[in-house]
Amino acid sequence: MASGNLDYYELLEVSRDADADTIKKAFRRKARECHPDVSDAPDAEDRFKEINEAYDVLSDPQKRRQYDTYGSVDGAAGGYGYSDFGDMFGGAGFDLGDLFSAFFGGTRASGRTVNLEGRDMAMNISVSLQEAATGVEREIRYDRLAPCDDCHATGSADGSAPAACPDCGGTGQRTTYRQTILGTMQSSVPCETCGGTGTYIKNPCPECDGSGRVIDRETFTLEIPAGISDGQTIRRREAGEAGIRGAKSGDLLFTIHVSADDRFQREGNNLHARLPLSIAEAALGTTKEVEGILETLQVEVPAGSQQGDRIRVKDSGMPVVGRPGARGDTLYHVDVIVPKKMSPAVYELVKQLSAELGDSPTSNADELASRGGIGDRIRGFKRGVEDFKDWVTGN
Ligand SMILES: [Zn+2]
Ligand SMILES: [Zn+2]
Numbered sequence: 001m002a003s004g005n006l007d008y009y010e011l012l013e014v015s016r017d018a019d020a021d022t023i024k025k026a027f028r029r030k031a032r033e034c035h036p037d038v039s040d041a042p043d044a045e046d047r048f049k050e051i052n053e054a055y056d057v058l059s060d061p062q063k064r065r066q067y068d069t070y071g072s073v074d075g076a077a078g079g080y081g082y083s084d085f086g087d088m089f090g091g092a093g094f095d096l097g098d099l100f101s102a103f104f105g106g107t108r109a110s111g112r113t114v115n116l117e118g119r120d121m122a123m124n125i126s127v128s129l130q131e132a133a134t135g136v137e138r139e140i141r142y143d144r145l146a147p148c149d150d151c152h153a154t155g156s157a158d159g160s161a162p163a164a165c166p167d168c169g170g171t172g173q174r175t176t177y178r179q180t181i182l183g184t185m186q187s188s189v190p191c192e193t194c195g196g197t198g199t200y201i202k203n204p205c206p207e208c209d210g211s212g213r214v215i216d217r218e219t220f221t222l223e224i225p226a227g228i229s230d231g232q233t234i235r236r237r238e239a240g241e242a243g244i245r246g247a248k249s250g251d252l253l254f255t256i257h258v259s260a261d262d263r264f265q266r267e268g269n270n271l272h273a274r275l276p277l278s279i280a281e282a283a284l285g286t287t288k289e290v291e292g293i294l295e296t297l298q299v300e301v302p303a304g305s306q307q308g309d310r311i312r313v314k315d316s317g318m319p320v321v322g323r324p325g326a327r328g329d330t331l332y333h334v335d336v337i338v339p340k341k342m343s344p345a346v347y348e349l350v351k352q353l354s355a356e357l358g359d360s361p362t363s364n365a366d367e368l369a370s371r372g373g374i375g376d377r378i379r380g381f382k383r384g385v386e387d388f389k390d391w392v393t394g395n
Helices: 008-012 020-034 044-058 061-070 082-090 096-103 129-134 279-284 344-357 362-370 374-393
Strands: 108-110 113-115 121-127 136-147 173-180 183-190 213-224 233-236 252-258 265-267 270-278 286-291 296-301 310-313 330-337
Touching (some): 020 044, 044 061, 121 213, 270 279, 270 286, 279 330, 296 310
Antiparallel strands (some): 265 270, 286 296
Protein backbone atom coordinates (compact mmCIF):
# COMPACT_ATOMS: atom_id res chain seq x y z
CA MET A 1 0.00 0.00 0.00
CA ALA A 2 2.95 2.35 0.61
CA SER A 3 3.54 3.85 -2.78
CA GLY A 4 6.87 5.62 -2.35
CA ASN A 5 6.33 8.07 -5.23
CA LEU A 6 3.27 9.88 -3.87
CA ASP A 7 3.72 13.54 -3.04
CA TYR A 8 2.06 13.70 0.35
CA TYR A 9 2.13 17.50 0.51
CA GLU A 10 0.43 17.75 -2.86
CA LEU A 11 -2.19 15.18 -1.84
CA LEU A 12 -3.18 17.19 1.22
CA GLU A 13 -2.69 20.49 -0.65
CA VAL A 14 -0.42 21.98 1.98
CA SER A 15 2.95 23.71 1.67
CA ARG A 16 6.11 21.81 2.59
CA ASP A 17 6.55 23.90 5.73
CA ALA A 18 2.94 23.51 6.93
CA ASP A 19 2.60 23.12 10.70
CA ALA A 20 0.91 20.19 12.45
CA ASP A 21 -2.41 21.99 12.88
CA THR A 22 -2.61 22.94 9.20
CA ILE A 23 -1.87 19.35 8.20
CA LYS A 24 -4.53 18.01 10.54
CA LYS A 25 -7.17 20.37 9.17
CA ALA A 26 -6.18 19.63 5.58
CA PHE A 27 -6.52 15.90 6.28
CA ARG A 28 -10.00 16.36 7.73
CA ARG A 29 -11.11 18.40 4.75
CA LYS A 30 -9.68 15.93 2.23
CA ALA A 31 -11.03 12.92 4.10
CA ARG A 32 -14.50 14.41 3.91
CA GLU A 33 -14.19 15.11 0.20
CA CYS A 34 -12.85 11.71 -0.74
CA HIS A 35 -14.57 9.33 1.61
CA PRO A 36 -16.08 6.53 -0.51
CA ASP A 37 -19.45 7.01 1.21
CA VAL A 38 -19.66 10.58 -0.05
CA SER A 39 -17.69 10.77 -3.25
CA ASP A 40 -19.03 9.37 -6.52
CA ALA A 41 -15.57 9.26 -8.11
CA PRO A 42 -14.67 5.68 -9.14
CA ASP A 43 -11.22 6.02 -7.54
CA ALA A 44 -12.57 7.49 -4.27
CA GLU A 45 -11.45 4.54 -2.16
CA ASP A 46 -7.89 4.62 -3.54
CA ARG A 47 -7.73 8.38 -3.08
CA PHE A 48 -8.96 7.99 0.47
CA LYS A 49 -6.25 5.44 1.23
CA GLU A 50 -3.60 7.77 -0.21
CA ILE A 51 -4.82 10.63 1.96
CA ASN A 52 -4.67 8.41 5.02
CA GLU A 53 -1.15 7.35 4.09
CA ALA A 54 -0.12 11.00 3.60
CA TYR A 55 -1.54 11.94 6.98
CA ASP A 56 0.04 8.92 8.64
CA VAL A 57 3.46 10.13 7.51
CA LEU A 58 3.10 13.91 7.80
CA SER A 59 1.48 13.79 11.25
CA ASP A 60 4.40 11.82 12.70
CA PRO A 61 7.46 14.12 13.13
CA GLN A 62 9.94 11.25 12.72
CA LYS A 63 8.29 9.83 9.58
CA ARG A 64 7.89 13.31 8.17
CA ARG A 65 11.62 14.02 8.60
CA GLN A 66 12.47 10.73 6.91
CA TYR A 67 10.08 11.54 4.04
CA ASP A 68 11.49 15.08 3.62
CA THR A 69 15.04 13.71 3.48
CA TYR A 70 14.62 10.55 1.40
CA GLY A 71 11.33 11.10 -0.39
CA SER A 72 9.87 7.88 1.01
CA VAL A 73 9.18 6.15 4.32
CA ASP A 74 9.65 2.49 5.04
CA GLY A 75 6.38 0.88 5.97
CA ALA A 76 4.31 4.03 5.49
CA ALA A 77 0.77 3.22 6.59
CA GLY A 78 2.00 -0.34 7.03
CA GLY A 79 0.89 -0.98 10.57
CA TYR A 80 -1.93 1.45 10.50
CA GLY A 81 -4.39 2.75 8.02
CA TYR A 82 -7.76 2.57 6.45
CA SER A 83 -7.74 -1.20 6.10
CA ASP A 84 -7.10 -1.74 9.80
CA PHE A 85 -10.30 -0.15 10.96
CA GLY A 86 -12.45 -3.18 10.41
CA ASP A 87 -10.24 -5.25 12.71
CA MET A 88 -9.80 -2.54 15.24
CA PHE A 89 -13.42 -1.85 15.82
CA GLY A 90 -14.82 -5.13 14.58
CA GLY A 91 -15.70 -6.24 18.08
CA ALA A 92 -18.09 -3.37 18.58
CA GLY A 93 -19.55 -3.46 15.09
CA PHE A 94 -17.81 -0.19 14.43
CA ASP A 95 -16.36 0.51 11.01
CA LEU A 96 -15.07 3.41 9.05
CA GLY A 97 -18.35 3.79 7.22
CA ASP A 98 -20.06 4.33 10.57
CA LEU A 99 -17.38 6.75 11.60
CA PHE A 100 -17.93 8.88 8.55
CA SER A 101 -21.67 8.67 8.23
CA ALA A 102 -21.77 9.88 11.82
CA PHE A 103 -19.29 12.60 10.97
CA PHE A 104 -21.41 13.86 8.11
CA GLY A 105 -24.27 14.57 10.37
CA GLY A 106 -26.03 11.23 10.41
CA THR A 107 -27.66 10.36 13.69
CA ARG A 108 -28.97 7.16 15.03
CA ALA A 109 -32.69 7.33 15.22
CA SER A 110 -34.53 4.38 16.65
CA GLY A 111 -38.24 4.95 16.64
CA ARG A 112 -38.83 8.48 17.83
CA THR A 113 -35.73 9.07 19.84
CA VAL A 114 -32.49 10.35 18.42
CA ASN A 115 -29.38 9.50 20.34
CA LEU A 116 -26.90 12.35 20.27
CA GLU A 117 -24.41 10.57 22.52
CA GLY A 118 -21.20 9.16 21.08
CA ARG A 119 -20.84 5.41 20.76
CA ASP A 120 -18.42 3.17 22.62
CA MET A 121 -15.39 2.00 20.68
CA ALA A 122 -13.61 -1.31 21.23
CA MET A 123 -10.13 -2.65 20.66
CA ASN A 124 -8.49 -6.03 21.24
CA ILE A 125 -5.06 -6.22 22.85
CA SER A 126 -2.96 -9.40 23.04
CA VAL A 127 -0.35 -9.95 25.71
CA SER A 128 1.80 -12.95 26.63
CA LEU A 129 1.39 -14.69 29.99
CA GLN A 130 4.76 -13.24 30.96
CA GLU A 131 3.53 -9.70 30.18
CA ALA A 132 0.34 -10.41 32.10
CA ALA A 133 2.49 -11.39 35.10
CA THR A 134 4.76 -8.34 35.02
CA GLY A 135 2.22 -5.81 33.80
CA VAL A 136 2.91 -4.03 30.52
CA GLU A 137 2.37 -0.79 28.67
CA ARG A 138 1.04 -0.49 25.13
CA GLU A 139 1.17 2.56 22.88
CA ILE A 140 -2.35 3.09 21.57
CA ARG A 141 -3.07 5.02 18.41
CA TYR A 142 -6.54 5.37 16.98
CA ASP A 143 -8.84 7.73 15.11
CA ARG A 144 -12.07 8.88 16.62
CA LEU A 145 -14.64 11.62 16.29
CA ALA A 146 -13.45 14.02 18.97
CA PRO A 147 -15.06 17.22 20.27
CA CYS A 148 -14.27 20.12 17.90
CA ASP A 149 -11.90 22.60 19.53
CA ASP A 150 -12.69 25.45 17.14
CA CYS A 151 -16.29 25.81 18.32
CA HIS A 152 -15.92 24.13 21.75
CA ALA A 153 -18.14 21.35 20.44
CA THR A 154 -21.13 23.67 20.04
CA GLY A 155 -21.16 23.36 16.23
CA SER A 156 -21.62 27.10 15.94
CA ALA A 157 -19.10 29.43 14.30
CA ASP A 158 -20.19 32.53 16.20
CA GLY A 159 -21.18 30.99 19.53
CA SER A 160 -24.91 31.50 18.93
CA ALA A 161 -27.20 28.91 20.48
CA PRO A 162 -28.89 26.34 18.24
CA ALA A 163 -32.38 27.32 17.12
CA ALA A 164 -35.40 25.07 16.71
CA CYS A 165 -35.44 23.46 13.29
CA PRO A 166 -37.98 25.27 11.08
CA ASP A 167 -38.87 22.13 9.10
CA CYS A 168 -39.94 19.97 12.03
CA GLY A 169 -40.67 22.63 14.62
CA GLY A 170 -37.96 21.23 16.87
CA THR A 171 -39.40 17.72 17.25
CA GLY A 172 -36.72 16.09 15.08
CA GLN A 173 -39.48 14.04 13.43
CA ARG A 174 -41.47 14.46 10.27
CA THR A 175 -44.83 12.85 10.04
CA THR A 176 -45.92 11.41 6.72
CA TYR A 177 -49.40 10.27 5.73
CA ARG A 178 -50.16 7.57 3.24
CA GLN A 179 -53.51 6.35 1.87
CA THR A 180 -53.94 2.59 1.99
CA ILE A 181 -56.93 0.26 1.70
CA LEU A 182 -57.00 0.22 5.51
CA GLY A 183 -57.27 3.98 5.71
CA THR A 184 -54.69 6.68 6.32
CA MET A 185 -51.38 5.39 7.64
CA GLN A 186 -49.25 7.75 9.64
CA SER A 187 -45.55 7.27 10.15
CA SER A 188 -42.67 9.27 11.58
CA VAL A 189 -39.21 9.60 10.10
CA PRO A 190 -36.25 11.60 11.36
CA CYS A 191 -36.20 15.12 9.93
CA GLU A 192 -33.60 15.41 7.17
CA THR A 193 -32.94 19.10 7.70
CA CYS A 194 -31.68 18.71 11.26
CA GLY A 195 -30.68 15.03 11.16
CA GLY A 196 -33.34 14.30 13.77
CA THR A 197 -31.80 16.54 16.40
CA GLY A 198 -34.62 19.09 16.35
CA THR A 199 -32.18 21.97 16.30
CA TYR A 200 -30.14 23.64 13.66
CA ILE A 201 -27.15 25.95 13.65
CA LYS A 202 -27.53 29.20 11.72
CA ASN A 203 -23.84 29.78 11.26
CA PRO A 204 -22.16 26.35 11.40
CA CYS A 205 -18.51 25.97 12.40
CA PRO A 206 -16.60 25.33 9.14
CA GLU A 207 -14.25 22.85 10.81
CA CYS A 208 -16.97 20.41 11.95
CA ASP A 209 -19.87 21.43 9.64
CA GLY A 210 -21.94 22.17 12.70
CA SER A 211 -21.73 18.66 14.18
CA GLY A 212 -19.44 19.75 17.03
CA ARG A 213 -17.03 16.90 16.36
CA VAL A 214 -14.09 16.24 14.10
CA ILE A 215 -11.95 13.25 13.22
CA ASP A 216 -8.83 13.14 15.38
CA ARG A 217 -5.89 10.80 15.78
CA GLU A 218 -5.34 10.04 19.45
CA THR A 219 -2.29 8.49 21.08
CA PHE A 220 -1.70 7.48 24.68
CA THR A 221 -0.04 4.82 26.79
CA LEU A 222 -2.33 2.12 28.11
CA GLU A 223 -1.16 0.53 31.34
CA ILE A 224 -2.12 -3.11 31.62
CA PRO A 225 -1.89 -4.12 35.29
CA ALA A 226 0.08 -7.14 36.50
CA GLY A 227 -2.19 -10.16 36.94
CA ILE A 228 -4.71 -9.24 34.21
CA SER A 229 -6.85 -12.21 33.14
CA ASP A 230 -7.76 -13.36 29.65
CA GLY A 231 -10.97 -11.66 28.53
CA GLN A 232 -10.81 -8.88 31.11
CA THR A 233 -11.67 -5.39 29.84
CA ILE A 234 -10.13 -2.03 30.61
CA ARG A 235 -12.39 0.96 30.11
CA ARG A 236 -11.30 4.52 29.35
CA ARG A 237 -14.23 6.75 30.05
CA GLU A 238 -15.32 9.12 27.29
CA ALA A 239 -12.37 8.26 25.05
CA GLY A 240 -14.73 6.79 22.43
CA GLU A 241 -16.79 8.65 19.85
CA ALA A 242 -17.71 12.22 20.85
CA GLY A 243 -21.40 13.06 21.04
CA ILE A 244 -23.07 15.49 18.64
CA ARG A 245 -22.66 19.14 19.70
CA GLY A 246 -21.27 18.46 23.12
CA ALA A 247 -23.40 15.42 24.02
CA LYS A 248 -21.66 12.76 26.13
CA SER A 249 -18.81 10.81 24.52
CA GLY A 250 -18.77 7.03 24.41
CA ASP A 251 -16.10 4.96 26.18
CA LEU A 252 -13.09 3.17 24.73
CA LEU A 253 -12.97 -0.48 25.78
CA PHE A 254 -9.95 -2.72 25.58
CA THR A 255 -10.44 -6.47 25.75
CA ILE A 256 -7.23 -8.13 26.89
CA HIS A 257 -6.31 -11.50 25.42
CA VAL A 258 -3.64 -13.39 27.34
CA SER A 259 -2.03 -15.90 24.98
CA ALA A 260 -1.28 -19.48 26.03
CA ASP A 261 2.18 -20.21 27.38
CA ASP A 262 4.13 -23.41 26.74
CA ARG A 263 5.61 -23.58 30.24
CA PHE A 264 2.70 -22.59 32.47
CA GLN A 265 -0.99 -23.28 32.48
CA ARG A 266 -3.00 -20.69 34.33
CA GLU A 267 -5.89 -21.46 36.65
CA GLY A 268 -7.11 -18.24 38.25
CA ASN A 269 -4.10 -16.80 40.02
CA ASN A 270 -2.38 -20.20 40.27
CA LEU A 271 -0.02 -21.64 37.70
CA HIS A 272 0.67 -25.27 36.81
CA ALA A 273 3.95 -26.51 35.38
CA ARG A 274 5.78 -29.80 34.74
CA LEU A 275 8.66 -30.82 36.95
CA PRO A 276 10.75 -33.44 35.13
CA LEU A 277 12.71 -35.61 37.59
CA SER A 278 15.03 -38.58 37.17
CA ILE A 279 14.00 -41.77 38.97
CA ALA A 280 16.83 -41.13 41.44
CA GLU A 281 15.70 -37.57 42.19
CA ALA A 282 12.10 -38.74 42.67
CA ALA A 283 13.19 -41.63 44.93
CA LEU A 284 15.77 -39.79 47.03
CA GLY A 285 14.32 -36.27 47.06
CA THR A 286 16.20 -33.14 45.99
CA THR A 287 16.03 -29.38 45.66
CA LYS A 288 15.39 -28.37 42.05
CA GLU A 289 16.14 -24.92 40.73
CA VAL A 290 13.55 -23.89 38.13
CA GLU A 291 12.50 -20.69 36.34
CA GLY A 292 9.19 -19.54 37.77
CA ILE A 293 7.01 -16.99 35.96
CA LEU A 294 8.81 -14.03 37.57
CA GLU A 295 11.84 -15.41 39.42
CA THR A 296 14.06 -18.45 39.95
CA LEU A 297 12.48 -20.88 42.41
CA GLN A 298 13.85 -23.66 44.62
CA VAL A 299 11.41 -26.56 44.53
CA GLU A 300 11.76 -28.95 47.48
CA VAL A 301 11.13 -32.46 46.16
CA PRO A 302 10.40 -34.91 49.01
CA ALA A 303 11.92 -38.41 48.94
CA GLY A 304 9.56 -40.95 47.39
CA SER A 305 7.81 -38.48 45.06
CA GLN A 306 5.41 -40.20 42.64
CA GLN A 307 4.45 -39.43 39.07
CA GLY A 308 1.72 -36.77 39.11
CA ASP A 309 2.39 -35.56 42.65
CA ARG A 310 1.94 -31.83 42.94
CA ILE A 311 4.44 -29.71 44.76
CA ARG A 312 3.13 -26.29 45.70
CA VAL A 313 5.44 -23.28 45.78
CA LYS A 314 3.47 -20.64 47.62
CA ASP A 315 3.23 -17.02 46.40
CA SER A 316 5.09 -17.71 43.15
CA GLY A 317 2.05 -17.60 40.84
CA MET A 318 0.29 -14.71 39.09
CA PRO A 319 0.02 -11.35 40.85
CA VAL A 320 -3.50 -10.51 42.03
CA VAL A 321 -4.93 -7.40 40.30
CA GLY A 322 -5.65 -4.66 42.81
CA ARG A 323 -3.85 -6.34 45.72
CA PRO A 324 -0.21 -5.23 45.61
CA GLY A 325 2.20 -7.98 46.63
CA ALA A 326 -0.48 -10.72 46.64
CA ARG A 327 0.17 -13.70 44.36
CA GLY A 328 -1.21 -17.11 43.62
CA ASP A 329 0.87 -20.31 43.88
CA THR A 330 2.71 -22.45 41.33
CA LEU A 331 1.91 -26.16 41.35
CA TYR A 332 4.66 -28.34 39.95
CA HIS A 333 3.49 -31.71 38.60
CA VAL A 334 6.13 -34.39 39.12
CA ASP A 335 7.02 -36.07 35.84
CA VAL A 336 9.40 -38.98 36.42
CA ILE A 337 11.59 -39.57 33.39
CA VAL A 338 12.70 -43.20 32.92
CA PRO A 339 16.00 -43.27 31.00
CA LYS A 340 15.74 -44.68 27.47
CA LYS A 341 19.44 -44.89 26.85
CA MET A 342 21.68 -46.14 29.63
CA SER A 343 25.44 -46.33 29.94
CA PRO A 344 26.71 -49.83 30.87
CA ALA A 345 27.39 -48.54 34.41
CA VAL A 346 23.84 -47.18 34.84
CA TYR A 347 22.42 -50.36 33.35
CA GLU A 348 24.28 -52.42 35.97
CA LEU A 349 23.08 -50.16 38.78
CA VAL A 350 19.43 -50.38 37.66
CA LYS A 351 19.76 -54.17 37.50
CA GLN A 352 21.09 -54.22 41.03
CA LEU A 353 18.22 -51.93 42.07
CA SER A 354 15.76 -54.31 40.47
CA ALA A 355 17.25 -57.27 42.35
CA GLU A 356 17.08 -55.32 45.59
CA LEU A 357 13.46 -54.18 45.13
CA GLY A 358 12.19 -57.54 43.91
CA ASP A 359 10.04 -58.27 40.82
CA SER A 360 7.01 -56.09 41.65
CA PRO A 361 6.74 -52.69 43.31
CA THR A 362 4.46 -54.08 46.07
CA SER A 363 6.79 -52.97 48.82
CA ASN A 364 6.36 -49.47 47.48
CA ALA A 365 2.57 -49.82 47.51
CA ASP A 366 2.72 -51.09 51.11
CA GLU A 367 4.70 -48.06 52.05
CA LEU A 368 2.17 -45.80 50.35
CA ALA A 369 -0.66 -47.59 52.15
CA SER A 370 1.08 -46.97 55.46
CA ARG A 371 1.28 -43.27 54.56
CA GLY A 372 -2.51 -43.25 54.53
CA GLY A 373 -5.14 -44.72 52.20
CA ILE A 374 -3.76 -46.30 49.05
CA GLY A 375 -7.07 -45.57 47.29
CA ASP A 376 -6.59 -41.86 47.87
CA ARG A 377 -3.08 -42.04 46.59
CA ILE A 378 -4.15 -43.79 43.40
CA ARG A 379 -6.99 -41.40 42.77
CA GLY A 380 -4.66 -38.50 43.40
CA PHE A 381 -2.19 -39.96 40.98
CA LYS A 382 -4.78 -40.39 38.23
CA ARG A 383 -6.08 -36.91 38.70
CA GLY A 384 -2.61 -35.47 38.45
CA VAL A 385 -1.79 -37.32 35.26
CA GLU A 386 -5.08 -36.52 33.59
CA ASP A 387 -4.76 -32.83 34.32
CA PHE A 388 -1.36 -32.92 32.86
CA LYS A 389 -2.51 -34.72 29.74
CA ASP A 390 -5.25 -32.11 29.25
CA TRP A 391 -2.70 -29.43 29.50
CA VAL A 392 -0.33 -30.98 26.94
CA THR A 393 -3.13 -31.53 24.43
CA GLY A 394 -4.41 -28.03 25.08
CA ASN A 395 -7.86 -29.02 26.39
ZN1 LIG B 1 -16.59 23.02 15.21
ZN1 LIG C 1 -35.76 19.24 11.77
